[in-house]
Amino acid sequence: MRQANEAANLRISGPRLLSRLEVLGRIGDTGDGGVCRLALSDEDRLGRDQLVAWMRELDLEVHIDPIGNIVGVMAGETDGPAVMLGSHIDTVGTGGRYDGALGVMAGLEVIATLREAGFRPRRPIAIMAFTGEEGARFAPDLLGSCVWTGDMSVEEAYAIKDQAGLMVGDEVRRIGYAGSAAPGCVKTHAYVELHIEQGPVLDHSGGGVAAVTGVQAITWLEATVSGEPNHAGTTPMDVRRDANYAAARLMVAARDLTKTISGLRVNSGRFRTEPGNVNVVARQAVFSLDMRHPDDAPLTHAEAQMREAAAQIAASENVTITFSDLARFPATPFDERIVSKVEAAAKRLGYPVRRMPSGAGHDAQMMAGFVPTAMIFVPSINGRSHTPDEETRSEDVIAGANVLLSVALDLAQGDMPGR
Numbered sequence: 580m581r582q583a584n585e586a587a588n589l590r591i592s593g594p595r596l597l598s599r600l601e602v603l604g605r606i607g608d609t610g611d612g613g614v615c616r617l618a619l620s621d622e623d624r625l626g627r628d629q630l631v632a633w634m635r636e637l638d639l640e641v642h643i644d645p646i647g648n649i650v651g652v653m654a655g656e657t658d659g660p661a662v663m664l665g666s667h668i669d670t671v672g673t674g675g676r677y678d679g680a681l682g683v684m685a686g687l688e689v690i691a692t693l694r695e696a697g698f699r700p701r702r703p704i705a706i707m708a709f710t711g712e713e714g715a716r717f718a719p720d721l722l723g724s725c726v727w728t729g730d731m732s733v734e735e736a737y738a739i740k741d742q743a744g745l746m747v748g749d750e751v752r753r754i755g756y757a758g759s760a761a762p763g764c765v766k767t768h769a770y771v772e773l774h775i776e777q778g779p780v781l782d783h784s785g786g787g788v789a790a791v792t793g794v795q796a797i798t799w800l801e802a803t804v805s806g807e808p809n810h811a812g813t814t815p816m817d818v819r820r821d822a823n824y825a826a827a828r829l830m831v832a833a834r835d836l837t838k839t840i841s842g843l844r845v846n847s848g849r850f851r852t853e854p855g856n857v858n859v860v861a862r863q864a865v866f867s868l869d870m871r872h873p874d875d876a877p878l879t880h881a882e883a884q885m886r887e888a889a890a891q892i893a894a895s896e897n898v899t900i901t902f903s904d905l906a907r908f909p910a911t912p913f914d915e916r917i918v919s920k921v922e923a924a925a926k927r928l929g930y931p932v933r934r935m936p937s938g939a940g941h942d943a944q945m946m947a948g949f950v951p952t953a954m955i956f957v958p959s960i961n962g963r964s965h966t967p968d969e970e971t972r973s974e975d976v977i978a979g980a981n982v983l984l985s986v987a988l989d990l991a992q993g994d995m996p997g998r
C-alpha cells in the first residue's frame with residue numbers, strides 16, 4: 580500500500596485513457612468523426628456493455644438501477660460514503676467523442692491508476708454513467724440523475740415517450756439495463772464531473788482547465804401551434820390560419836428576446852409540421868424552445884415575455900398555441916470547497932486554471948442538490964460540441980484527468996465534511 584503523500588505524485592496513463600476514448604468513440608460511429616448513441620438505443624447498449632466490461636476488469640462492484648444508471652465502486656479502507664466521479668455515455672444525434680464520455684473514461688482511468696499503484700483510498704471511489712443525460716431522445720435531459728437523486732420516480736421516468744412513441748420503461752428493459760439496484764444506493768461523499776467545456780471560452784483564452792462554479796438555468800418547452808389546413812393556391816391570405824407562419828413568428832419573437840435580455844440564449848432545434856405538403860397550408864406545427872440564462876429571474880421573465888408574444892400571435896393569426904414543459908432546472912451553484920480544490924489541484928499540477936460557469940447542462944446540476952458537487956472543464960477546440968467535429972487536444976484530456984485524480988484523492992483521503 581502506497582502512502583497518501585506518495586499518491587499525490589501519481590499521474591494517469593494518457594495512452595490508456597486515450598485508447599478507451601477511441602474504443603468507446605467507435606461505438607455508434609457516424610462515419611464523419613462523430614458518434615450517435617441515443618439514450619437506450621442499441622448503440623447505447625453496446626457502449627454500456629463495453630463500460631461494464633471495463634468496470635469488471637478493474638474489479639469494481641457494479642450496480643445498475645431501474646433507469647439503467649451504471650455505477651462501479653472501488654472499495655476503500657473504510658466503507659463510508661464514496662467519492663463519485665461521473666458523467667454520461669449517451670450522446671445527441673450528431674454527437675462528438677468527448678461529451679460525457681470523457682468524464683466516465685477519466686473516472687475509469689483514475690481507478691486504473693490507483694489499482695496499478697496498489698493504492699487503496701480511505702473512502703470508496705465510485706464511477707457513474709448516468710442514463711439519458713442529453714434528453715435528445717427522451718426529455719427531460721438529466722433523466723438518470725433525476726431518478727438517482729429522487730427528483731423523479733422510476734414510474735414517472737418509465738412513462739416518458741420518444742418522438743416515435745416508444746417508452747423509456749420498454750426501452751431500458753429491451754436493452755437489458757433495467758437493473759434492480761435502488762436509485763441512490765451508493766452513498767456519496769462528493770461528486771466531481773470532468774467534462775469538455777463545449778464552448779469557446781477556454782480555447783480562446785489560452786487553454787488550461789476550468790474550475791466550474793455552477794450551471795445556468797435551463798427551461799425546455801414544446802410549443803404546439805394549431806391552425807387550419809387549406810389549399811395553398813386558392814385560399815386568400817387574409818383568411819388563412821397558417822400554423823407554420825405563426826410558429827415562425829413565435830420562434831423569431833423568442834429569439835428577439837435575446838436582444839433585450841442580456842445573457843439569454845434561445846434555440847429552437849426541433850420542428851415538426853403537418854401535413855407537411857408543399858401545397859397545403861399547415862394544420863399544425865410543433866417545435867422545441869430551449870431557453871437558458873445564468874440567473875433564474877431573467878429566465879422567468881423571458882418565458883413570460885415569450886408567452887405574451889404567443890398570445891398576441893395566436894390572436895392575430897387566428898390559431899391556438901399551447902406549451903408543454905420538457906425540462907426545467909434552476910441556476911445551480913457548485914460547492915465552493917470543491918471548486919477551490921479543483922483550482923488548487925490544477926495549480927499544483929502546473930496547469931493554467933480559471934473559474935467559469937457552465938453554459939451546458941450536466942448531471943452535476945442534479946447532483947449539486949444531493950451532495951457536495953463541482954466540475955472540471957477542459958477546452959473544446961473552437962468551442963465546437965454536439966457536432967462531429969467536437970475535439971479536445973490530447974494534452975488537455977490528460978490534464979483534465981490528472982486534475983480529476985488529484986481532486987478525487989483529496990476528497991477520498993481528506994477530512995472535508997460531507998453534507
Ligand code: HGY
Pocket residue numbers: 712713714720938939940941
Ligand atoms: O443540453 C445540454 O446543455 C447538455 O449538453 N445536455
Ligand code: MN
Pocket residue numbers: 667678679712774940941
Ligand atoms: Mn454532456
Ligand code: MN
Pocket residue numbers: 671678713965
Ligand atoms: Mn451534451
